[in-house]
Amino acid sequence: MRSNFPENFLWGAATASYQIEGAYREDGRGESIWDRFSHTPGKTFQGDTGDVACDHYHRFEEDIGIMKKIGLKTYRFSISWSRLFPDGSGEPNPKGMEFYKKLVSKLNENGIKPAVTLYHWDLPQKLQDNGGWANRDTVCHFVEYAKYVFENLGSQVPIWITHNEPFVAAIVGNWIGRHAPGITDFQTALRVAHHLLLSHGLAVKAYRESGHKGEIGITLNMNPVYPASENEMDKAAAKRFNEYLNKWYADPVLKGAYPADLLEWFADRGLAPEILDGDMSAINQPIDFLGINNYYSSFIRHDEHNWPVYASEISTGRDRTKMDWEINPEGLHDLLVYLDKEYGGIKIIITENGAAFNDIVNREGKVEDDNRLDYLYTYLEQVHRAIDSGVNVKGYYAWSLMDNFEWGHGYSKRFGLVYVDFKTQKRILKKSAYWYSEVIRNNGF
Ligand code: JJW
Numbered sequence: 204m205r206s207n208f209p210e211n212f213l214w215g216a217a218t219a220s221y222q223i224e225g226a227y228r229e230d231g232r233g234e235s236i237w238d239r240f241s242h243t244p245g246k247t248f249q250g251d252t253g254d255v256a257c258d259h260y261h262r263f264e265e266d267i268g269i270m271k272k273i274g275l276k277t278y279r280f281s282i283s284w285s286r287l288f289p290d291g292s293g294e295p296n297p298k299g300m301e302f303y304k305k306l307v308s309k310l311n312e313n314g315i316k317p318a319v320t321l322y323h324w325d326l327p328q329k330l331q332d333n334g335g336w337a338n339r340d341t342v343c344h345f346v347e348y349a350k351y352v353f354e355n356l357g358s359q360v361p362i363w364i365t366h367n368e369p370f371v372a373a374i375v376g377n378w379i380g381r382h383a384p385g386i387t388d389f390q391t392a393l394r395v396a397h398h399l400l401l402s403h404g405l406a407v408k409a410y411r412e413s414g415h416k417g418e419i420g421i422t423l424n425m426n427p428v429y430p431a432s433e434n435e436m437d438k439a440a441a442k443r444f445n446e447y448l449n450k451w452y453a454d455p456v457l458k459g460a461y462p463a464d465l466l467e468w469f470a471d472r473g474l475a476p477e478i479l480d481g482d483m484s485a486i487n488q489p490i491d492f493l494g495i496n497n498y499y500s501s502f503i504r505h506d507e508h509n510w511p512v513y514a515s516e517i518s519t520g521r522d523r524t525k526m527d528w529e530i531n532p533e534g535l536h537d538l539l540v541y542l543d544k545e546y547g548g549i550k551i552i553i554t555e556n557g558a559a560f561n562d563i564v565n566r567e568g569k570v571e572d573d574n575r576l577d578y579l580y581t582y583l584e585q586v587h588r589a590i591d592s593g594v595n596v597k598g599y600y601a602w603s604l605m606d607n608f609e610w611g612h613g614y615s616k617r618f619g620l621v622y623v624d625f626k627t628q629k630r631i632l633k634k635s636a637y638w639y640s641e642v643i644r645n646n647g648f
């Protein structure tokens with residue numbers, strides 16, 4: 204055995220509500236911004252929607268059986284806010300909570316620790332009609348929703364994540380416009396980011412006040428950032444991009460301040476978000492772990508055409524996954540070592556890592572995804588290398604348990620350890636799932 208992970212290492216796999224549940228109009232579920240966006244012509248690949256997705260809402264027992272078969276110690280999933288509060292606020296819909304209570308009990312019965320994400324991008328549409336996350340009122344509605352979830356599930360869920368990838372929710376949803384709600388305004392995006400962060404802090408505070416003794420953190424999508432060359436302009440662009448992608452979220456949460464240089468950069472251009480008295484200290488609540496999602500690395504050059512950060516990613520010729528993301532396992536090691544240093548030995552859980560590839564079901568009905576297996580293998584080697592050099596990594600969740608709705612790309616990007624035939628809803632464990640199962644059994648490889 205080459206590699207042994209720490210005792211009680213959290214081996215898991217992850218999903219998100221809109222990407223797997225389907226049942227989009229059942230049991231009183233309200234519309235979310237992803238229903239609205241995916242039903243708008245031209246927004247997703249071939250008009251794909253999450254109406255049915257993996258039909259997990261009806262098949263969760265079978266899916267837990269699969270998790271058990273793989274041997275997962277923990278399962279990360281998210282809650283659909285609009286199932287619990289169809290209008291985003293007001294009276295809860297009890298049928299919504301019923302589903303998550305069943306899911307959580309079944310997981311616990313099977314010895315699989317639930318890790319719950321409160322917000323994985325599916326904002327109730329009613330709140331978007333009032334400005335969504337750009338409206339500060341949404342922060343209060345989120346905290347009310349979070350409190351309701353803590354009251355109902357708090358005693359049965361040991362791991363909580365407030366937000367998934369606020370960078371992507373804010374920037375891709377409100378500046379690039381390729382995710383819901385499909386807005387393309389930079390100032391709106393930074394305002395959204397600020398409110399997401401504020402709602403994180405207030406939800407953590409509410410969790411502490413609820414008296415439950417589990418752990419709570421936030422999940423950030425993070426890439427290690429390298430300058431494309433030794434050129435001073437590229438180095439400055441890389442520093443800005445690191446502040447834009449990584450530190451804009453991690454610094455407020457862990458240090459109570461936005462990165463000063465980029466804040467000034469945005470202020471000079473009239474783009475800085477409005478920050479009210481007390482906001483930064485509210486965001487800066489102690490958390491129990493930092494969740495990180497990493498898929499690739501950012502090699503950055505100065506780009507005078509890319510307003511307002513003037514930094515762009517370049518390709519370096521490495522092999523790519525089907526997302527077109529270059530495979531750089533060492534990047535995950537570098538990122539972990541960087542975060543450990545920058546944020547004083549913080550406890551880290553890798554809440555997503557994985558790869559999309561063109562999977563095929565062969566004549567024997569098998570999916571031999573050696574490319575994904577290699578991806579996971581080489582990234583996990585680097586996680587282990589980081590642990591060896593003293594980084595406090597407590598867990599790893601593969602993205603994803605099963606093929607699902609990959610947002611704007613619809614069903615065209617398969618990330619699963621488990622293959623899903625979306626016509627029949629048949630599940631097939633891929634070779635990577637059998638391999639991962641062995642890794643878990645051996646606590647290493
Ligand atoms: C879009 C690129 C500008 C998901 C994107 C960046 C523009 C610098 C996978 N993680 O399905 C998408 N995923 O739901 C959460 N990770 O725009 C889970 N990151 O950037 C997975 C990143 C992503 C993206 C998608």
